[in-house]
Amino acid sequence: MAVGLDKVRPENIHEEKSLILEGMDISGHWNRMFDPRVLTDYSVENLEKVAALPGGESLMWCYGCAKCTGVCPVDIVGDYSPRKIHRKTQAGMDLFTSPDLWLCTTCMNCLRVCPKEVNMIHIMPAVREQAVLNGEVPPELQKAFEDTAKHGNPLGQPQRKRADWAKSAGVPVPILKDLKRPVDVLWYVGSYPSYHPRGMDAARAAARIFNALGIDFGILGAEEKDDGDSQRLAGEKGLFEMLAEQNIAAFSKYEFNRMVVTGPHEFNAFKHEYPKYGGDFTVLHYTRFLVEHLDTLKPMLKKPLNPSTSSGRSLKVTFHDPCYLGRHNGEYDAPRELLRTIPGVELVEMGRCRENGYCCGGGGGGMWLDSHTKDHTQMRLSERRVREAAEYGAEVLAVCCPFEVSRFEDAAKSTGNDKLLVRDILELLDESMKG
């Protein structure tokens, strides 16, 4: 049975309690007959409600080929895919109040394979926005919205402490407000690298790398706010717009040549969304930025990361493509180039990599929907992913999205893969530079 829906309505099932036909007893279910199931049995009202929203139109275009079902990371751990959403909605499901509404991580693997260009990256935020306006939001997501609105970050940490991580970086991290001069690079640190303990490790590593490379950079410190892109995809468009306006105002106060971001979600926001609000800046994800400096960086990577140099065995590192760096923005090579440059590292690819990379579950608001997703799937997406990394014999799961470190570390523990280390590429580079 499909979740929440009967495949055949009771009145369309015919069954004689006792029936003897040509001397044969075919009582009960042996004689069960079904009326043909026809779509016209259902009202298309709910499907039309979705299609009537700006951004929701393409749900109508689905012709049920199910190519998305094969690649949907949520379907791999549950019973959910765009095709299933289309079919259920066609058969009467109200997507606006269904738990399915909050399962999509906007990873974009469905759109990559869809011959009809049914675009869940537009459909889901459009429907979610209505749910948010109606107050029908899972409580944990609402908490993240509230914290972002009040404090400028979804972790609910004080705005004035946004640059506190830099105190223990061991190198200068100039704040533009104090610097009072133009810089080459405005480094947008991001919320998780600013506040999450494991994110801060990556931020400090980045600060040390930028210093070693002699980059002329500065950060916004307490003037920086969350980029808001994931809140937008989770349906709080107004919150995104407010943050975009505030960030663009902060960016515009200073002179810089380009922006470097720690996270792919910020990269996506500044590249594709902020220009719509008048904030058009040259932006690079840190992996691409560091690849540009590879000639200088390479000689600094002195310490091999393999456990014992005498055996000649290298450290097996696998890489998880962030959805918003890879599929959404086409960057697959820069992170791999960095990893290959680190001495003592052997890069092992997982089956689901590059264009078909799996999703950590954190995108599109998934970062703040852990309990909801767990209640409606068999395991967390992050748990599925660390199992895959372990299956390929990886000792280190390398990442370059600030959402992922904590997600995968928790998943490694909860699946009994404690030995699998999760490291941001920044941390690996920093470690190798200590040699």
Next chain:
Amino acid sequence: MNIVVAIKQIPNLTDELEINSEGTGLDHDAVQYVLNEFDEHAIEEAVLTKESAGGSVTVIGVDTTGELNEALHTALAKGADKAAKVTGDYPRGTDSHTQAKLLADAIKGLAPEVVFAGVQAADDRDGQMGPMLAAHLGMPYVGVVTGVTASGGKIIVHKEYAGGVMAEFEVTLPAVIGVQAAHQPPRYAPVSKIRQIAKTAKADELSGGEAAGAGSTVRRMFKPEAAGHAEMWGDNADEVAEKIAGLLRDKGLLK
């Protein structure tokens, strides 16, 4: 039921708080202003009361920052029906005596059956806004309320006392209620909705009169000062016990 909620903006406590150069108060220009948290509960309780007993909710405040609209639009997004603000030459941090007088003058014209206010605010912590409003309006006041039930021209208010003791009071209307906490957490107003409302809604502007003058003056405001350091006595239980006994003996508490 005609419900009015009186609100007040206070410094954002998650900001770095700066003391002014005279050392008599906060440097109001260096801090951001936000809605008093207890007022958020007052708004929630008002909207809940309206939802159960019918009527309308008007939210009103003195605009001391030029940014009160934000709080008013948020209240409208949460379910308030009307918004109003008292405008005039009232700087940030205007004392509660002046705010209470201005609000009372404005609220009189609204003929409310019940006025909700936050029981206190983190800026002055004197909890006087509600009682002063009641005095100016000639209404009874009940404070530290954690829930309201309205029926037939009366309301029942719920209060919590120390030791887990609860009490309910029947209050004859009109009255002023100081809300400690709404009976459910304040709802979230999506920023999308607030922005929609900001485009269309307009708060009634009422010009207020003279400042009433503060009832008290702050002689000195200062940040906590460190007074010596704690001495750590290690983790050997026997030694620590000996030291504690010795200290008590020295202080004459042990013979």
